[in-house]
Amino acid sequence: MSGDMSIRNLKLKNTSAVSETIGYVIIFGIMMSGIALVTLFGYPALLNQQQEANIRNMERNMIVLQSDVNALVYKSVPYKETTMQVSGGVLSVESPHDDKSLSIQVDGADVLNIPATANRFQFGSLSFKSDQGLPIISLFNGAVVKRDIGGSVMLSEPRWFFDDPTKTLVITLIQIDSPPNLVKSGICTIQMEIEPLAIDIAGTNTIIENYAPGVKTVYINYRDVQSDYFRAFENYFESKPYMEKEGADWKINNVQKLVIKAYKITVLGL
Amino acid sequence: MAWLNDEGQWIILMGFIISVGIFFLALLVNQSILVGQTTAEAVLDFPKSDIQDLRNEVWVIYSRYNNTPSEQDKVIRDIEVISLIKKNAVVNITPGMWRVHYFNGITNYTEVIYDANNTFFYFYY
Known part of the structure; x- marks a missing residue:
């Protein structure tokens, strides 16, 4: 703009x-x-x-950790290490406790043989607690669960399955523990090591019960005293077509072969 | 306000365009990490070589132990137990019909590899 039409030449x-x-x-x-x-x-x-955004980020991080745990448990990898940024809360390891435990029964007798804990498998977890206290996001028995006000939800399922053609029920129990109580925020390097956990009389970590040619009913009792992840696991069991609720237990009918494997994942450092 | 110079407006305009562009690029980079990881995991999780090994092994059993059914049963039972313990996968091999069933909780695979009762010939190997 220049010449006669420019603003500076306009007269108010x-x-x-x-x-x-x-x-x-x-x-x-x-x-x-x-x-x-x-x-x-x-x-x-x-x-x-x-x-x-921090919490969403942590949900993602926990799923990354879950795939690490899967590599340890299902792919015979002995050790895994992942570095991640934890902000807006703290990452901690909750030691195994009877408050969150599981028992498996067939014919009224315990299948698991863990004398120290009254034949109940204790889980333990790797948890992220938000600064406000809730939500809590946990890596728990190979699943990623989120506890928020009023209940809990499962973000990623554990790898339990029932094979219909062979009537085989496969249960993997994953315990998380650490030598000292670990708590950390900021940049964390999660070092995880796996070892088999003895669950039968012979002291091995695998139970293979073959009931063929007959079938049996397996009862699973999941206890969560604080009700932290109770709703998440109830919904998970309920979503499985082979599971049925009976009282406080979940039962699986027509099991011809029961396979239970147990592992202990030790978090060496955060 | 005596002199309004509008010669440099394009600099500000370019600044806006570039910053919006960088914003979208940052969004893409942020997403790509997640997409890359989940895709890589999905590929790694798929037990391709497990199933291939199993099919191959079934052919070996078929050709080597076809005349000794008791030996055949032992080998099949060993394969089933080993895959359960090492790979956490339920494997079921039905001799005669040579049906292979594989299930690890995620991948479910069933195939009739070679049906001896069927006249149709299978050209797999």
């Missing part, structure tokens, strides 16, 4: 009510109210968003 007809001070005050007022709005509403919303 009447400028007697135009005040530079009022203009300045208006512009300044708009600016200040903008800053105030951002400080009052924008900043808390941003912080909230960040915390949510």
Whole structure:
């Protein structure tokens, strides 16, 4: 724009009510109210968003850890290490405890033989606790579960299965433990080591019970005193067509071969 | 306000365009990590070589122990137990019909490799 049509050549007809001070005050007022709005509403919303992003990030991290655990358990890898950024909470190892345990019964007798814990398998978990206390995201028995206000949800399922043609039920029990109690935030290097966990009289980690040609009913009792992941596991069992609820137990009918394997994953460091 | 110079407006415009572009690129990079990982895991999880080895082994059993059924049963039982303990997979081999069944909780595979009662010949190997 140049020449006669440019703004500097336009003549304003009447400028007697135009005040530079009022203009300045208006512009300044708009600016200040903008800053105030951002400080009052924008900043808390941003912080909230960040915390949510942290939790989402951690859900993803836990699924990465789950595939590490799967590599240890199902692919005979002896040791795994993963580095990740933990923010908005802390990562900790919960030692195995009777509060979260499982028993498996056939014909009213325990299949598992763990005398130290009254034949109940104790899980233990690797958990992320958010700064606000909830949600808690856990790697628990090979599953990723999330505990929030009012209940829990399973983000990724454990690899238990029932093979219909051979009527084989395969249960993998994964215990997570650490020598000292580990808690950490920030950049964590999760070092995991696997060893078989004795669950039968002979002291081996694999139980293969063959009932052929007959079939039996297997009862699974899952105990969660704090009800942390109870809902998640109830929903998981319920979603499986071969599982049926009976009282406090879950039963699986028509099992011809029962396979139970148990492993202990030791978290050496975070 | 005496002089309004609009010669440099394109610099600001370019600044806007580039920053929006970088924002979208950052979104893509953020997604690609997750996509790459899940794809790699899906490929790694698929027990391709396990199933191939099993099929191959069934052919070996068929050709080597076809005249000694008792030996055949022992070998088949060994394969079933080893795959259960080492690979956490249920394997079921039905001799005669040579049906192979493989299931590890995720991948379910069933195939009739060679049906001796069927006149149709299978050209697998």
